Amino acid sequence: MNFPRYVHLRLHSEYSVTDGIVRVGDAVKRAAGDGMPAMAMTDLGNLFGLVKFYTGARGKGVKPIAGADVWIANQDAPEDAYRLLLLVRNRVGYQQLCELLTKAYLVEGRRDRAEIRREWFAELGSDGLIALSGAHLGDVGEALLNGNFDLAGERAKAWEAIFPGAFYLEVQRYGQPQQEAIVQQTADLAGELGLPLVATHPIQFMNRDDFRAHEARVCIAEGYVLGDTRRPKLYTEEQYFKTQAEMVEAFADLPEALENTLEIAKRCNLTMTLGKNFLPDFPIPPGMTDGEYLVQEAQKGLEVRLAELYPDPEVRQQRRPEYDERLVFECKTILQMGFPGYFLIVADFINWGKQNGVPVGPGRGSGAGSLVAYSLRITDIDPLEYALLFERFLNPERVSMPDFDIDFCQDNRWRVIEYVREHYGADAVSQIATFGTMSSKAVIRDVGRVFGLPYSMCDRISKLIPIVQNKPVSLAEALEQEPQLKEMMQGDGDGETIRELFDLAGRLEDLTRNVGMHAGGVLIAPGKITDFCPIYQATGADASPVSQFDKDDVEKAGLVKFDFLGLRNLTIIELAVEYIRRMTGEKLDLMSLGFKDPAAYQILKDANTTAIFQVESEGMKKLLKKLAPDRFEDIIAVLALYRPGPLGSGMVDDFILRKKGQQKIDYFHPDLTACLSPTYGVIVYQEQVMQISQIIGGYTLGGADMLRRAMGKKKPEEMAKHRETIAAGAKEKGYDPALAEQLFDLMTKFAEYGFNKSHTAAYAVVTYHTAWLKAHHCAAFMAATMSSDLDNTDSVKIFYEDTIANKIKVLGPDVNVSNYRFEPVDRGTIRYGLGAVKGTGEQAVNVILKARETGGPFKDLFDFCQRCDKRMVNRRTTEALIKAGAFDAIAPLVAAGKGADRCKLLATVGIAMDFAEHMERNAMQTSLFDIGDVADEHAPEYVNVRPWDEKTQLMEEKTALGFFFSGHPYNTCKKELSRFVLRPLNRLEPAKEMTKLAGLVVGVRTQMTRRGKMLFVQLDDGTGMIEVSVFNELFEAERAKIVTDEVLVVEGKVSYDEFSGGNRVVADKLMTLGEARARFAKHLLLKMNGNSDARKLKSLLTPFAPGPAAVRVRYRNAVAECELQLGNVLRVRLDDALLEALNGWLKPENVEIVYS
Secondary structure, three states, X not given: OOOOOOOOXXXXXXXXXXOOOEOHHHHHHHHHHOOOOEEEEEEEOOOOOHHHHHHHHHHOOOEXXXXXXXXXXXXXXXXXXXXXXXXXXXXHHHHHHHHHHHHHHHOOOOXXXXXXXXXXXXXXXXXXXXXXXXXXHOHHHHHHHOOOHHHHHHHHHHHHHHOOXXXXXXXXXXXXXXXXXXXXXXXXHHHHHOOOEEEOOOEOOOOHHHHHHHHHHHHHHHOOOOOOOOOOOOOOOOOOOOOHHHHHHHOOOOXXXXXXXXXHHHHOOOOOOOOOOOOOOOOOOXXXXXXXXXXXXXXXXXXXXXHHHOOOHHHHHXXXXXXXXXXXXXXXXXXXXXXXXXXXXXXXXXXXXXXXOXXXXXXXXXXXXXHHHHHOOOOOXXXXXXXXXXXXXXXXXXXXXXXXXXXXXXXXXXXXXXXXXXXXXXXHEEEEXXXXXXXXXXXXXXXXXXXXXXXXXHHHHHHHOOEEOOEEOOHHHHHHHOHHHHHHHHOOOOHHHHHHHHHXXXXXXXXXXXXXXXXXXXXXXXXXXXXXXXXXXXXXXXOOOEEOOOHHHHHHOOOEEEEEEEEHHHHHHHHHHHHHHHHHOOOOOHHHHOOOOHXXXXXXXXXXXXXXXXXXXXXXXXXXXXXXXXXXXXXXXXXXXXXXXXXXXXXXXXXXXXXXXXXXXXXXXXXXXXXXXXHOOOOOXXXXXXXXXXXXXXXXXXXXXXXXXXXXXXXXXXXXXXXXXXXXXXXXXXXXXXXXXXXXXXXXXXXXXXXXXXXXXXXXXXXXXXXXXXXXXXXXXXXXXXXXXXXXXXXXXXXXXXXXXXXXEEEOOOOOXXXXXXXXXXXXXXXXXXXXXXXXXXXHHHHHHHHHHHHOXXXXXXXXXXXXXXXXXXHHHHHHHHHOOOOHHHOOEOOOOOOEOHHHHHHHHHHHHHHHHHHHHHHHHOOHHHHXXXXXXXXXXXXXXXXXXXXXXXXXXXXXXXXXXXXXXXXHHHHHHOOOOOOOHHHOOOOOOOEEEEEEEXXXXXXXXXXXXXXXXXXXXXXXXXEEEEEHHHHHHHHHHOOOOOEEEEEEEEEEEOOOOEEEEEEEEEEOHHHHHXXXXXXXXXXXXXXXXXXXXXXXXXXXOOOOEEEEEEEEOOOOEEEEEOOXXXXXXXXXXXXXXXXXXXXHHHEEEEEO
């Protein structure tokens, strides 16, 4: 039998983040394969991967040793912190390490790295830890490196005093500088002081040939390039996972240093309690248990709910028994499973939110199936009304933690988290870490950068990696799926580089790259979080404390996660309700309105659902048009059906045909009518699978939930057992077993598509409320919707266009009237918000609003610049507001009735700001009485410049607003284009022959197809938008003509596209406006009189010759008139520049393009 000879005590896994590329599973497997009895994982300053390591190691029969490689603050040279290795001996030591690491991250004024201060060991305790000196990176090693043996001795004694009998001097041999000298000196020091010596090996990667990949990982983290001669080279290729034999060979001269690794492993005995939940204590009245208190609160809450649901006492009395029975059953189950505290905690913070102006969602997930939750006002949908099942949420036959996902208004969610922090104590509450990984696309870019490869090459390779279900495929799959990648690797020129890039990227793919924060998870511990795991906090003012374990590990460790999710739509609803209150004086309570308003359903039937929760996509709009929902159950069904499974299975078509009376409804058995009638006999929900099993097969609802799960997993042996059970149960209940088996097969088919009805029912409430608001208060609702996404001009554009389509007028931004957000002026008008102008920002807008409030409306640009603080409202902000049209009402005019001269304003901004500064200086030097004279005397004037033409003004407006607001550039040439483009884009129709169409290029995207690259060009002509497909050959030949915000004329084939339900256009020919003019025009006609200058005419035409268009001159003097055609040498290209030059010389009425 081979006796163990060595144990690894030092290993940086991928969770060290800045270095280390060891995957936890690989390390454990290697240790087990080499017969190591134990192994430590000691990441740099954290325990991120501890639970994964602990469970993985125990699963392979390797004893896990918990620890961390920590930074120790260096008082004398703060830049040069020391290192120390801390290993956990027992539960006490684990808590001490958690406290130390947490304090290092949370301490005020900490550096980028989390450093432990020496005095904290006395404060927090160190008797449960073993310390290793850190070799040459520790303070003892540093003293030895500097030749100061006495100082090294003093430092070692100081550590021995902190860790009596548990401090080891550490020696390493991995090819580091002065290796042998320091090993020898450390051994001498150990002998002199009587301290134990231990040999460690700092593992950074698994195999010797991973060294270059590890160097790349370090460069990615620290921003270096591999070839940079100045970058610190801290690692050697010896730092791979060495076997016991290799370590014994390396330290054959120091056998006691090897034996001490086994000794330390014996001393480290941490047992983690995993899989047991520890709920925080909820404060309850004295003399009661939490179970009694929950029952009392639920009964009180149900009384209030019943009074709301059934105001008529007689009806209430009639309906009460089923509610009472359900409440008793639920309370009994919750108490039996030990979860009353969980319900009380959730109810407490939700009701605090509701009472403190934080909008809360009606519920989500299976929690909406609980009557106790409805009674405690955790959820807002009656589970009995919509057949929502408690067992889908909490199954007495399968003990698992309940999980309420709660939606809060996005802007106020933090307030509820703060309330929880205050209520339970800051030490007991934290959010949860997430670990971002290097996906295939990202790792190619990262490794390419550190290789020093051209950005364009890495970008091209990264873009070739296919995306499946919103995730990039792995590098190995990409090589299989994308032939171009294989070709690039095989090429002579860059082939070798790309092969090396893929090799290194493959070694780093999916490793942890950074630490983030879970979107909604909040932990509440009984006592302190650090009793369970340490806390991490990034640097920066807005960083929040998060657990060092991710959500799966933190739950294994016993902490309970509460999901506080931010839902933008709740913010929109709240703001819309506030706008309505301002306009009408009435505060709406949407929950009291019921779900029967025909106007709300009309919005859904018309698919007028832009901005309506969950039903905004094009596919959803098509489904709504077909399905035409007219009751609340239909909305619940729509949300459940719009998923790939149901859409592909044919059940959606059955649902629609049955709803319209075009297909017979089959309930399989009269006893199933009540269960299946809401969905016209189609099995849509998981709850229906459970009910059918209960009614026909005699299952309890808990057992039916187990059946539903088994169907989802499709395990043949379990399914066969359930098939027998349902047939036997049916027989016992007097049903035909053949019917039970038929239903079993049907349920099995639908189980994979079935959706959780509790979730869609709760979300259907938000869908209905948004539809109701759009139907009855469109201006308020759309103003709130646009305000919720001020920073995203693409979203604002979509919502703005929908607002106009709903016949609501939108007034432009105005420094004298607009506020920060979009706001309704009346039921049919919205005023643009200043915050939606690019380059403003909330602080700048607040300064403008304050100046307006204190000094009244601004008189002109000069007044504006004088009254607004230039540090906040700087030149860039003012220019953006001018371009957006926010000064139009107080601007000089181009000419009477011709609108504001924005160009003149823009040219004057510098002068206006200088003048404001000058006035400010004067105000400090002169008395108030003189200032009026000075101002009048030196009042500046606007700079005289040539006004913008319409197209330039619109282009400038787009830079400020993100889209064309006051007009459309296409309109400037619409009249001319109408001579050969016969239909606007909104009236295109499929045709066999070629169709001419035109529009402004507003977007371009590419896609790889079997035929190579395909380009999709989005054209907009102000009436509509269409995507034109351009094949690669045409694109390569004509790419210069596709310019964003320029007119493109297309000749192509228009056909009906069944997939999108709209028109599809495939381009055959692409033309610029100039080319289209030349192709379709007869000639260019110039009208000239006797004073004309032939030389000037020739000088204007020559730059545009030769070209396809003939030039004719209609010449006229006092006695005669004639028309003559210029020779072929002066045939011209009809470009905009030529027409502009001729218009400027002859005036526009004398320049005409004549079409046949």
